[in-house]
Amino acid sequence: MSDFVGKGIRLEGSRPCEPRPAGTRALHLLLAVVLLLPAALRAETVDVLLAAATDAELQPLIKRLDTPRTETRASWTFWLGRLNGKAVVLTRTEGDPLNAVAATTLAIRRYAPQLVVTYGSARAHDPALQPGDVVVSRSFAAFDGLISDPLPLGGGSTPLTWQRLPHAPMTPGEKEQYTDEFPADPAALARAEKLQPARGKLVPGTLGSAPQINREADRIAWIHKTWHTSSEDAESAHIAGCAMLLRTPVIGLRVIDGTPEESAALALQFLEASK
Amino acid sequence: MKISSHTTLQEGTELTERTLLSGFRFLHVGSLQAATSRARSAQAPTLHVMREEPERDLLRSLRYLLCGCLLVALALSLRAAEAVDVLVQGAENKEVAEILDALKDAKKIEIGPFSFWTGTIGPHKVAVSLTGQALINCTTSTILGIEEFSPKLIVNQGTSGAQAPYLTLHDIIVGRRAIDYGNFTSPPRPAGAGSTPLAWTPVPQRLRIPATGELQSFPDGFAGDAACLAVALRTRNPMGRVFPGVIGSAHEVNLELDRVQWSARTFGMDVEEMESGHIAAIAHAYGIRYIAFRVVSDAPYEGVPFYPMAARATALYTVNFLENLPPLP
Numbered sequence: 001m002s003d004f005v006g007k008g009i010r011l012e013g014s015r016p017c018e019p020r021p022a023g024t025r026a027l028h029l030l031l032a033v034v035l036l037l038p039a040a041l042r043a044e045t046v047d048v049l050l051a052a053a054t055d056a057e058l059q060p061l062i063k064r065l066d067t068p069r070t071e072t073r074a075s076w077t078f079w080l081g082r083l084n085g086k087a088v089v090l091t092r093t094e095g096d097p098l099n100a101v102a103a104t105t106l107a108i109r110r111y112a113p114q115l116v117v118t119y120g121s122a123r124a125h126d127p128a129l130q131p132g133d134v135v136v137s138r139s140f141a142a143f144d145g146l147i148s149d150p151l152p153l154g155g156g157s158t159p160l161t162w163q164r165l166p167h168a169p170m171t172p173g174e175k176e177q178y179t180d181e182f183p184a185d186p187a188a189l190a191r192a193e194k195l196q197p198a199r200g201k202l203v204p205g206t207l208g209s210a211p212q213i214n215r216e217a218d219r220i221a222w223i224h225k226t227w228h229t230s231s232e233d234a235e236s237a238h239i240a241g242c243a244m245l246l247r248t249p250v251i252g253l254r255v256i257d258g259t260p261e262e263s264a265a266l267a268l269q270f271l272e273a274s275k
Numbered sequence: 276m277k278i279s280s281h282t283t284l285q286e287g288t289e290l291t292e293r294t295l296l297s298g299f300r301f302l303h304v305g306s307l308q309a310a311t312s313r314a315r316s317a318q319a320p321t322l323h324v325m326r327e328e329p330e331r332d333l334l335r336s337l338r339y340l341l342c343g344c345l346l347v348a349l350a351l352s353l354r355a356a357e358a359v360d361v362l363v364q365g366a367e368n369k370e371v372a373e374i375l376d377a378l379k380d381a382k383k384i385e386i387g388p389f390s391f392w393t394g395t396i397g398p399h400k401v402a403v404s405l406t407g408q409a410l411i412n413c414t415t416s417t418i419l420g421i422e423e424f425s426p427k428l429i430v431n432q433g434t435s436g437a438q439a440p441y442l443t444l445h446d447i448i449v450g451r452r453a454i455d456y457g458n459f460t461s462p463p464r465p466a467g468a469g470s471t472p473l474a475w476t477p478v479p480q481r482l483r484i485p486a487t488g489e490l491q492s493f494p495d496g497f498a499g500d501a502a503c504l505a506v507a508l509r510t511r512n513p514m515g516r517v518f519p520g521v522i523g524s525a526h527e528v529n530l531e532l533d534r535v536q537w538s539a540r541t542f543g544m545d546v547e548e549m550e551s552g553h554i555a556a557i558a559h560a561y562g563i564r565y566i567a568f569r570v571v572s573d574a575p576y577e578g579v580p581f582y583p584m585a586a587r588a589t590a591l592y593t594v595n596f597l598e599n600l601p602p603l604p
Contacts, residue, residue, distance in 0.1 A: 072485065074485060074560040074561045074562075075482050075483040075484070075485055075560040076560075077483075094481060094483065094490065096480070096481065097410050097411070097414075098414055098455070098553050098556055098557075099481070099482070099483075101410065101411055101414040102414055102557060102560070105414065105415045105418040105419065106418055106422075109418070109422060142411065142526075144410075144457060144525070144526045145409070145526040145527070146526070146527050146528070147527075147528040147530075148527075148531045148534065149531070150530040150532075150575060150578075151530070151531040151533065152532055153532045153533060153536065154533065155531065155533060156531070156533055157471075157472045157473055157531045157533055157534045158531070159470040159472050160469070165526060165527070165528065167409055167411055167412075168407065168408055168409070168412070169407070169411065169412065170388040170406075170407035170412050170416070172388050174368055174390050174405055176407050176408065176412070211457060211478065212458070212459055212460070212461070213459075213460040213461065213478075214461050215461050215462060215463040215464070216461045216463070216464040216468070216469070216470045216471070217464060217467075217468070218464065218466060218467065218468065218469050219470040221466070222470070238410065238411055241411040242411055242414075245388055245411070245412070245415050246387055246415070247387070
């Protein structure tokens with residue numbers, strides 16, 4: 001856009017000073033408007049979409065953007081620029097599935113990224129994980145689905161007997177296909193597996209997400225056993241499901257009980273490794 | 276959409292085929308940039324000629340004006356389809372079948388894996404959308420539908436499970452409110468202490484308000500459009516009764532009556548399903564009018580199992596509603 005406007009100004013300035021008919025000048029003005037409009041409608045493509053829940057996780061990356069600019073659409077914001085030589089867009093997921101899927105859909109539609117990176121902190125489901133460990137997504141599981149068995153009034157609630165209800169992404173031809181997991185991009189995973197955590201170890205695993213903060217040890221063990229989750233956060237698998245719907249490769253990077261700075265540093269390290 | 280506990284799931288099915296999005300209507304950036312570039316390069320000699328032959332200004336200007344108009348038309352045609360008055364949604368084929376039968380001059384548009392059919396019902400230009408079930412599908416398809424068709428109103432309809440004992444098969448709830456009831460925080464409990472859903476703390480859906488940039492919580496969910504609610508309550512359900520009520524959404528099928536009762540008391544829910552509350556949030560974010568209709572397809576208090584053909588009632592009701600609804604401003 002800026003390139004086009006610049007040339008437009010230069011063309012205008014190169015015009016001779018001799019007087020021209022007023023009607024012609026008006027037509028040229030109209031012509032300029034007409035030619036600028038398609039440029040205004042022009043979308044920008046990027047290499048990578050980086051999605052994180054909070055400003056604290058996004059700002060360390062936003063501060064490093066070359067030629068930064070911001071766009072908004074309804075409730076969602078997009079920060080565009082260049083980072084480590086790549087054209088990137090960052091968006092804030094607000095830490096819940098709805099905002100995460102909405103922002104991801106808009107970003108994919110508007111900027112057509114070649115890869116989606118969801119990054120941030122997570123809580124461990126796998127008892128072998130320790131604070132500071134990094135889980136990179138071999139796959140994703142949205143574990144918010146449940147079906148309970150019928151119980152009468154006074155029969156209580158028995159969550160450890162609930163059945164899982166997988167998501168069913170739509171496919172062309174008006175058919176849904178149930179799936180327990182969403183895939184991660186193999187090439188991105190190979191790069192992610194070489195990352196060096198600031199503390200702790202790196203583990204390929206299943207990133208689980210649901211709009212839940214689970215602190216009951218028995219339920220965490222049940223989710224881990226039922227959905228094979230390594231960790232839980234509130235968006236990563238939902239972003240992966242959205243990316244799969246829109247045929248965009250995705251990778252997830254999560255620091256167990258990590259700080260925003262650790263998560264941002266991990267995302268930067270991944271971009272460096274993707275040069 | 277409502278799923279029965281008896282629904283057969285194709286568990287473990289891998290979705291690895293990347294055959295989707297063949298019709299995804301992205302803005303064709305390359306084409307547009309090329310077209311714009313061609314127009315720019317064509318402009319310079321024109322200026323040169325103008326200096327030497329001012330008498331031909333008008334003709335040449337008109338020629339480039341025409342080219343510019345064509346570019347604009349190209350850009351707009353790539354950007355989005357023609358705007359509609361109403362985006363009408365159903366999660367499953369059975370939930371949109373009767374609506375598609377009523378659609379005049381129907382034209383199908385595929386956006387990624389999602390199908391839309393445009394046409395008219397009553398006085399309204401309509402896009403019928405098959406959203407797919409649950410949050411991931413319905414959020415993605417709603418955003419794409421809004422961006423593509425710029426609707427003035429979204430109508431979400433389909434099946435649901437009764438959460439209150441007064442409801443029975445084929446009754447329809449018109450959403451006074453729609454709410455996401457699936458978000459929660461559980462209290463810390465050590466291993467062996469079990470899990471107690473009735474002690475979980477609900478977490479309301481949040482949205483960032485475009486005008487202020489503030490993140491706002493919506494503990495009561497999102498109100499249905501008042502004018503649409505009034506028309507809906509005057510609209511005939513050919514198979515049952517019509518009540519105003521509260522529609523709850525989560526990726527859950529709850530058949531434990533204690534938890535059903537807890538949801539009704541905590542959120543005021545009359546029915547549960549998987550989409551309305553999420554789509555209400557998106558409509559709110561965009562400032563688009565919104566109403567939801569849900570037919571009771573199963574009633575756990577009465578032991579009525581999931582009856583998918585109940586979808587026919589809400590689809591026929593939706594057609595009646597659209598015919599009753601005055602043209603939208």
